Amino acid sequence: xxxxxxxxxxxxxxxxxxxxxxxxxxxxxxxxxxxxxxxxxxxxxxxxxxxxxxxxxxxxxxxxxxxxxxxxxxxxxxxxxxxxxxxxxxxxxxxxxxxxxxxxxxxxxxxxxxxxxxxxxxxxxxxxxxxxxxxxxxxxxxxxxxxxxxxxxxxxxxxxxxxxxxxxxxxxxxxxxxxxxxxxxxxxxxxxxxxxxxxxxxxxxxxxxxxxxxxxxxxxxxxxxxxxxxxxxxxxxxxxxxxxxxxxxxxxxxxxxxxxxxxxxxxxxxxxxxxxxxxxxxxxxxxxxxxxxxxxxxxxxxxxxxxxxxxxxxxxxxxxxxxxxxxxxxxxx
Ligand SMILES: [Zn+2]
Numbered sequence: 001x002x003x004x005x006x007x008x009x010x011x012x013x014x015x016x017x018x019x020x021x022x023x024x025x026x027x028x029x030x031x032x033x034x035x036x037x038x039x040x041x042x043x044x045x046x047x048x049x050x051x052x053x054x055x056x057x058x059x060x061x062x063x064x065x066x067x068x069x070x071x072x073x074x075x076x077x078x079x080x081x082x083x084x085x086x087x088x089x090x091x092x093x094x095x096x097x098x099x100x101x102x103x104x105x106x107x108x109x110x111x112x113x114x115x116x117x118x119x120x121x122x123x124x125x126x127x128x129x130x131x132x133x134x135x136x137x138x139x140x141x142x143x144x145x146x147x148x149x150x151x152x153x154x155x156x157x158x159x160x161x162x163x164x165x166x167x168x169x170x171x172x173x174x175x176x177x178x179x180x181x182x183x184x185x186x187x188x189x190x191x192x193x194x195x196x197x198x199x200x201x202x203x204x205x206x207x208x209x210x211x212x213x214x215x216x217x218x219x220x221x222x223x224x225x226x227x228x229x230x231x232x233x234x235x236x237x238x239x240x241x242x243x244x245x246x247x248x249x250x251x252x253x254x255x256x257x258x259x260x261x262x263x264x265x266x267x268x269x270x271x272x273x274x275x276x277x278x279x280x281x282x283x284x285x286x287x288x289x290x291x292x293x294x295x296x297x298x299x300x301x302x303x304x305x306x307x308x309x310x311x312x313x314x315x316x317x318x319x320x321x322x323x324x325x326x327x328x329x330x331x332x333x
Contacts, residue, residue, distance in 0.1 A: 004035075004056045004063045004064060005056070005057050005060045006054035006056050006057065006060070007055065008054045009055045010053065012047060012049050013049070013051065013242070014042070014047055014049045014255070015046075015047045017044035018043055019041055019043060020040060020043055023039040024036075024038045024230070025037075026039065026230045026235045028236070028238070029233050029236055032066075033063075033064055035238075037053075037238055038052075038053050039220075039237075040053045046251075047248060048245055048247050049244070050220040050242065050244070051243075052241050052242070055241055064238050064239050065239070083294075084297065087294055087297045088297050091298050092301070094298075094301075098305060102309070103308075104304070107268045107308070111269060111320075111322070112137065114185045114187060114214045115324050116185070116214065121143045122144070123143070123146075124146070124184070125147070125148065126138075126145065126146070126147040126148070126185045126187075127171060127184060127185065127186045127199070128149055128186055128188070129148060130151075131157070131158070132158035132161065132164065132166075134187065135158065135162065136164075146164065146165045146167070147166045147167070148168070149166070150169060151168075171202050172198060172202045179206070179209065181206050182212070183207075183214065184212070185215075186216070189217075190215055190249075191218060191241065191242055192241065197255060197256055200213075200252065200258070201256050201257065204258060204327050207326075209328065209330070210326055210327060210329050213324075214323070215253070215322075216321065216322050217243075217244055217320065217321050218244075218320060219244070219245065219265050219316075219317070219318060220234070220248075222317050223310065223318075224307075228278070228280070231284070232277050233277045246265065246316050246321060249263055250323075257327075257328070258325035259327075260325050262322070263323045264316070264321075265315075265316050265318030265322065266311070267304055267308035267319055268308075268320075269320070270304040270308075270318070270320070271300035278296055279296065307319065
């Protein structure tokens with residue numbers, strides 16, 4: 001992998017204000033891309049966008065993904081993987097009664113279907129569709145599903161495996177017909193985009209009036225980000241070009257022309273981020289032992305649970321941001 005050519009990004013792409021460094025010397029958690037990266041936060045209190053500085057030039061971004069879908073597991077030892085998988089299942093069984101009684105299980109399902117499970121089936125576009133598992137889940141609910149991704153390997157695999165229509169490359173360049181989708185989903189996609197506002201405006205054009213846009217992305221103000229600092233998995237430089245908060249994601253969606261139904265944080269699925277972040281932190285001071293990783297499994301589910309409980313008291317520190325917006329009914333294109 002050749003080095004990525006970068007350029008400093010000192011001011012905010014949303015409002016033009018200067019930013020200050022909130023996180024320095026962050027490294028690629030997958031260990032694929034060399035270098036240390038910083039994140040800046042906009043000094044405008046009504047904006048507070050967080051962005052990568054320096055950031056890859058647009059023409060260099062492909063280099064950050066050259067091994068994205070092919071990187072190997074932390075351990076290639078089959079026995080270790082099986083024991084960890086068993087421990088994970090055991091932990092989930094232990095925690096399940098609590099999840100079922102306090103609402104975390106319902107929240108997890110809500111996210112698995114990107115908040116669309118109770119909506120009448122229609123035509124759906126998944127932007128940044130990756131491996132297509134979510135698309136297939138929605139197809140089983142009766143939706144007509146299409147997906148788009150920059151990764152040609154991913155899109156051709158989905159088309160082959162699930163028989164669903166896919167597109168490769170930039171959304172706007174696909175020139176899909178306007179007002180043709182009932183819903184558009186973006187799960188862990190928006191933080192990767194070079195020009196998110198343009199992509200969101202294209203989503204607005206593609207949605208039918210009243211059609212829904214659902215966005216899930218890491219929360220820069222999450223409890224995990226605060227606990228782990230530079231080791232938090234959600235930074236993921238240099239692939240995450242911006243990391244949002246409730247405020248900055250709300251601003252972005254409004255600027256693109258959406259009417260907002262809901263923007264909040266969610267702790268569903270936070271355990272995996274706690275596990276990876278803790279392992280990243282441990283690697284700095286030594287190796288990550290097998291026993292440590294076993295303990296992490298239970299610890300991570302306990303952290304997810306305590307984070308979820310904190311959200312019930314009005315905190316906005318959940319691992320992920322979750323936004324549900326709609327194309328205004330009076331807008332035809
Ligand atoms: Zn700003």
